[in-house]
Each structure stands twice: as C-alpha cells, then as structure tokens.
Amino acid sequence: xxxxxxxxxxxxxxxxxxxxxxxxxxxxxxxxxxxxxxxxxxxxxxxxxxxxxxxxxxxxxxxxxxxxxxxxxxxxxxxxxxxxxxxxxxxxxxxxxxxxxxxxxxxxxxxxxxxxxxxxxxxxxxxxxxxxxxxxxxxxxxxxxxxxxxxxxxxxxxxxxxxxxxxxxxxxxxxxx
Amino acid sequence: xxxxxxxxxxxxxxxxxxxxxxxxxxxxxxxxxxxxxxxxxxxxxxxxxxxxxxxxxxxxxxxxxxxxxxxxxxxxxxxxxxxxxxxxxxxxxxxxxxxxxxxxxxxxxxxxxxxxxxxxxxxxxxxxxxxxxxxxxxxxxxxxxxxxxxxxxxxxxxxxxxxxxxxxxxxxxxxxxxxxxxxxxxxxxxxxxxxxxxxxxxxxxxxxxxxxxxxxxxxxxxxxxxxxxxxxxxxxxxxxxxxxxxxxxxxxxxxxxxxxxxxxxxxxxxxxxxxxxxxxxxxxxxxxxxxxxxxxxxxxxxxxxxxxxxxxxxxxxxxxxxxxxxxxxxxxxxxxxxxxxxxxxxxxxxxxxxxxxxxxxxxxxxxxxxxxxxxxxxxxxxxxxxxxxxxxxxxxxxxxxxxxxxxxxxxxxxxxx
Numbered sequence: 001x002x003x004x005x006x007x008x009x010x011x012x013x014x015x016x017x018x019x020x021x022x023x024x025x026x027x028x029x030x031x032x033x034x035x036x037x038x039x040x041x042x043x044x045x046x047x048x049x050x051x052x053x054x055x056x057x058x059x060x061x062x063x064x065x066x067x068x069x070x071x072x073x074x075x076x077x078x079x080x081x082x083x084x085x086x087x088x089x090x091x092x093x094x095x096x097x098x099x100x101x102x103x104x105x106x107x108x109x110x111x112x113x114x115x116x117x118x119x120x121x122x123x124x125x126x127x128x129x130x131x132x133x134x135x136x137x138x139x140x141x142x143x144x145x146x147x148x149x150x151x152x153x154x155x156x157x158x159x160x161x162x163x164x165x166x167x168x169x170x171x172x173x174x175x176x177x
Numbered sequence: 178x179x180x181x182x183x184x185x186x187x188x189x190x191x192x193x194x195x196x197x198x199x200x201x202x203x204x205x206x207x208x209x210x211x212x213x214x215x216x217x218x219x220x221x222x223x224x225x226x227x228x229x230x231x232x233x234x235x236x237x238x239x240x241x242x243x244x245x246x247x248x249x250x251x252x253x254x255x256x257x258x259x260x261x262x263x264x265x266x267x268x269x270x271x272x273x274x275x276x277x278x279x280x281x282x283x284x285x286x287x288x289x290x291x292x293x294x295x296x297x298x299x300x301x302x303x304x305x306x307x308x309x310x311x312x313x314x315x316x317x318x319x320x321x322x323x324x325x326x327x328x329x330x331x332x333x334x335x336x337x338x339x340x341x342x343x344x345x346x347x348x349x350x351x352x353x354x355x356x357x358x359x360x361x362x363x364x365x366x367x368x369x370x371x372x373x374x375x376x377x378x379x380x381x382x383x384x385x386x387x388x389x390x391x392x393x394x395x396x397x398x399x400x401x402x403x404x405x406x407x408x409x410x411x412x413x414x415x416x417x418x419x420x421x422x423x424x425x426x427x428x429x430x431x432x433x434x435x436x437x438x439x440x441x442x443x444x445x446x447x448x449x450x451x452x453x454x455x456x457x458x459x460x461x462x463x464x465x466x467x468x469x470x471x472x473x474x475x476x477x478x479x480x481x482x483x484x485x486x487x488x489x490x491x492x493x494x495x496x497x498x499x500x501x502x503x504x505x506x507x508x509x510x511x512x513x514x515x516x517x518x519x520x521x522x523x524x525x526x527x528x529x530x531x532x533x534x535x536x537x538x539x540x541x542x543x544x545x546x547x548x549x550x551x552x553x554x555x556x557x558x559x560x561x562x563x564x565x566x567x568x569x570x571x572x573x574x575x576x577x578x579x580x581x582x583x584x585x586x587x588x589x590x591x592x593x594x
Contacts (some may be wrong), residue, residue: 010210023359025451029559034538037213037243038250041257048377053561076395077559078538079297081217086520088495102366102397103297107313143539155200155327165315166225 014164015093015114015135016141017065019124022054024071029105030054031075040082043089050086064091067131069123071097074115084108094131096120096138096149109156112164118134118149179426181333182400182482182515183368186423188306190291197332197432206223206290206307208320209237209268211277212244214295216254219316222321230265233324235269237285240276244533246272247541265445275532278302280472281309282385283508287411287419288403291322295311298556300391304384305410306403306423311392323406331397334364335431337373340440345590347484348383349476349554349574351437352390353445357455358435367432370425372402375439381410382480389475390556393452444589446552450560458577460586467549469494469582470563471575472503472530473537476554479512481575486518488579488593494526494583501543503530525582539564552581 028137030053032046039046051058051068068087074097075083084107094114098121108115116131118138123129125159128141138147152160162168169175184195191201192548200294210218213447215238230236238258246252255272262269270280277294278301288290288306292299295317302309312326320326336355356363369391371384379387384401392431393398401407411420442456471485473476482504494500502522509530513519519529536543537555544564545551551563551570558570576590583593 027557027559029539029557029561030565033561033564034540035544035561035564037540038211038248041216041250041254053566073395074364076361077297077557079299079311079313080214080293081295082214085217099362099365101362101395103311103313106316107307110313110315152330153200165319166221169319169322170225174323175325177200177202177327 013132015065015133017067017093017129019067019069019123019125019127019129020055020058020062020165021123022068022070025073025076025126026054026070026077028080028083029077032080032086042086046082047086047089050090059090062092065093066091067129068092068095069097069120070095072099074100076101079103080106081111084111084113088113096123109160112160112166114160116149118147160177178430179428181429181431182306182370182402182423182425183308183331183333183370183398185425186289186291187328187330189289195330197330198482199330200327201330202325202327203291204325205234205293205320207237207281207292209239209277209281209287209294210317211242211296212240212258213242213252214314215258218295218318218321219257221315221318224431225318227318227322228574230267230321233473235268235285236265236321238262238372239270239280240272241276242534242538243540244272244531246579273507273531275509276474276477276534278389279477279509280504283414283506288407288421288423293317293326297392298389298471300396300399301385301389301474303388303391303399304381304401305407306397308400312396320549322444329366331366331368332432333368333370335434336369336371337434337436338371338375338439339373339436340375340438342439342442344594345572346442346444347576348379348386350442350445351439352387353447353455353572354442355435355437356390356394356453357445359394361393361451361453362395364391367396369394369396369399371400372425375406376401380480381406382478385478386475393556444574444591446577446587447558448572449558449569452558452572458573458587459589462530464587465550466498466552466586467497468543468545468551469578470501470536470543470551470553470555472505473498473534473555474505475556476575477503477505479509481554482509482513482518483516484575486521488576488590489525489582490521492503492525492583494582498582498585500527500582501524501530503526503535504532506532536563538562552578552587554578
C-alpha cells in the first residue's frame, strides 16, 4: 500500500452515484440528532437515523455510492464524529458542498470520507454525478456541465489517501507533513 | 510584522514562526473527552493499538452530558469511560462535578495553552487566553497517543469592543449581536480575537460566554488577551502560578476588523433555527415561552445565576412557563447556595437541575414537547436541538431568560430594572 494521494486505500479515485440534495446550514443535529446519543455505542442502530431531521426518508432511499450535496456551512455544530461516521456507514461515497464547517470537515477526512468544496448551486436532487478525485472534477451526467472542486489541503489529502487518520498514523507513526 | 494571539500561541507550541495559513504540528497541553464523544475516542485509541496515554500532556475525562445517566446505554458508556480512567492518569470528573468547559476554566486552562477537546464548545477556554479548539473523537485519540496534533494557523478577525455595557446587557448580547452581524459561517476556519477598552473591563465569566459561542460563527477559536482580570480570576481559583500575561502585538495583521460600541447594544435573541437569526428581544414581545432554561457552558456561572436571581427575587415564574436552572459546576452550585440565589430561584418556582448539559442537546432533563417554545441561555437553536424537531429554541442572556420566565413571553429585561 504505497499509494500517494492519487490512490486511496479507502476506495477508487473515480466515484459515480446519485445525489441527495440538501440546503444551507445542515447541522450535525440534522445529521444525527442528540436524542439518539444513547445509541452511540451501538453504531448499526445509530446509523438508522442518519439525516433524520433533514430528510426522514433518506435512510430508506440511500444506496452505496450515492452523494450528499449541501449548500453553505455543511456540518456546522457539534464535534460529534458520529455525524460523518453514520453518513459513511450509509454508503455515501462523498459529500459536496459550497462550504463546510471545520470540525465536520476534519472528522470526515479522518474517517476517509471525501468532502469536496465546490459551487453546488446547479446540482439537483437525483442528478447522477461522476467525481474524479484525482482530476479534481465533478461531472453532472444528468444536467450536464463540469465543476472543479477546491484543492484539499495537502495534509488532509495525505490522511485521506491512507483511508483516514488511524491508518495514516499506523503507517507513519507520527504527523509527517 | 507582529503576531495575533493565535500566531503567538501556535508559534510557541510548534517551535516555528507560525503565520496565518501555515500548517503546523503543535504540542498540546490539555486533551480531553466527555461522555458522548469519549467512548468513540477510547475505541479508536484501542483499535489503533495505542497502549499508553502520552505523558507529554495533561488529559481529562468528564462525565457531563448524560448526568445522571438517563438509561442503560448511557450508564454503560459511563462504565466504559470509568474503566479507561482507571487504566490511565487522566484527570477525572464524575457525575455531578460539572460541565467540562467550566471545569477546564476553573481548574486546568492556562493562558497560552493549546487545549483540544472532543467537544465543539472547547473554545470556551479562549476566554482565559488559551488556544482552545474542538475536534472529533479520532483526532483526540491521536492526541492522547502522541501529545500533539496538526493545525492550520487561522487568520484572525479582530473584534474591538468600546463603550460601557448598558445595565442588564451582557457578553451574551455582544456575541449574539456579533454572530447576527457576520453570520453562522462568518468566521469559518478563522480565529475571533477580542480586544478594546471594554474587553479590558469584562469579567472572566463574560469572556468565557463570548468565547464559548465563537464556534457558532464557525470560528476555530475565540481568544481574549490574558490580563489583570485573568490574573485575579486564576488567583481566586488558587491558581495564581498559572497566570502569564498574553496580548497580541500592536502591529498584528487581521484579515478583518469589526468595531462594536457596547453602549449601543441591547438585549438580543437568536430565533429558531440558526444562531445568526438575531433580533433585539423587544421585537419578539408576545412570543409565548413554555420553558426557560438558565445554565449550560455558555451561561451557567455564578454571575449568570446572580443576574437571574436578582430579576426573579420576590417574583414568581409565569404559571404556564417552566423554569429550569442548571449551574455549570458543583462549585458554582455551592456558591449559588451560599449566596442565597438558589433559594430565591426556588421561591420563584424554579427547578434546580444537577450540574451538566441537561436538555441543551436534547438528551434528557427538559426535552421539549411538540410546538413548544423554549428560551435558553445556551448556544444552539438548531432544529431538533432540545430533543424535538417539532419544537422551537430561542437563545438569550440570563437576564432576558429571567424576565421572560416572569411574563411567560419573550421580554426585554430592561422592563424589570
């Protein structure tokens, strides 16, 4: 496993899937409400409530490989890593948003879940997208057009490339910036 | 070119000339977890094969969110964390000790420290001049192992506060006003650094309130200088030796500056469901409130309880408005009892809850019913935040909360001067 940023231990560098479109300010309370805190040591049960307060039908409709698309300030609020964790458990392959709250961003990358910052205004619910992590592009296979996403900071790219922070530290033993 | 507070602290902790935008690896002084994010930290720590907690930093475990435990699952999470504490030298606060952020301020945080907690309101300790920042469970697991973490040195927004605060207007109104001004993502990835002649008179309690809500503007940290007031506070905690003065350089570079005249501030309220949805309390007159919540890591200190007790003294809560009070720590509760504030609040019809996070995050102890409105002194009003996505959460100061408890509707506390 000597892959650089181009190849992720976590998966392929080209992702294809359908979008679930959300608006601005999707908080960690929307993603996994505090009332389910008692399930945090029972992740399969906790994951049944992913995105519940944003779209209660999400969990029954999401398929492996799908994308979550947000607007501004996605993931604001609590530091609960369970938020990106249940999104990852639902099979979501990446999150796209216009801007992302910093703790959520860091948590997602630490779990090996790509978060891509780009102008999502033109992406509609149900659109089929192809994301090329290596080229840094998002192609809308339904609506047409191609977007570039902002460069992920190098340190996060290296953590992502190893599939997350624990595999990264497991391999390097330390932060090797 | 001089340095901001963020650049100064991260330069020291990384052993580099840290400038905004740099990525640094920094030594952490204090790493901590609490009972809702901590179990995942411990599982990640063990899954990674880490054996010992690093001796290079202080570590702490706080049981504060689900206290006392409302159910079997959370009681078992507490058992799990107590077992971890037995295996380590972590500072430990069990059920009833208080909220992590309050205990960090009372007992652990020092000016110039780098503090990382697995809780977004870790920023609270910025009120003492510590670079205090929330991260997730896995980041803290690695900090427990290595004693360090990576950070991007944030650009800083300089917030300069001048003028005298009007009576009953407080730090809570200041920070609500600021978030209304710059937005819930107005400081994302950046540091909010507070200064100005008003700040040099502001109590540590108020500074902690303001720093606590820096995250609600997206900030990585909310920083106050460490000055004579900080020194007095630390001395009163029996920690005079933990003090060091800390100020930004006069020629530090800020990405943006915001000037606020405190004399022009008035009691402010954030409406559902975002913290930047802020208006003066007087504009919400007539909004019925079924529950008032005074406490939390934002406003659960003695000064906050005193403000509420003064307004409620000799009065009763509105018969259709429940009044809950949660002191932020055991020390705060004891002081509030000794000062007679708790008796005053009980006579006004309050329920006194144990030190902890209570219903702030919707776990227990005051979860709202469908369609109910709550005015809380907490820091978040997101949909579903207090345990029910069909309820409505308004944020205000302890004075606004106390006044609203009497009238049963959102009330400008200046009506009770």
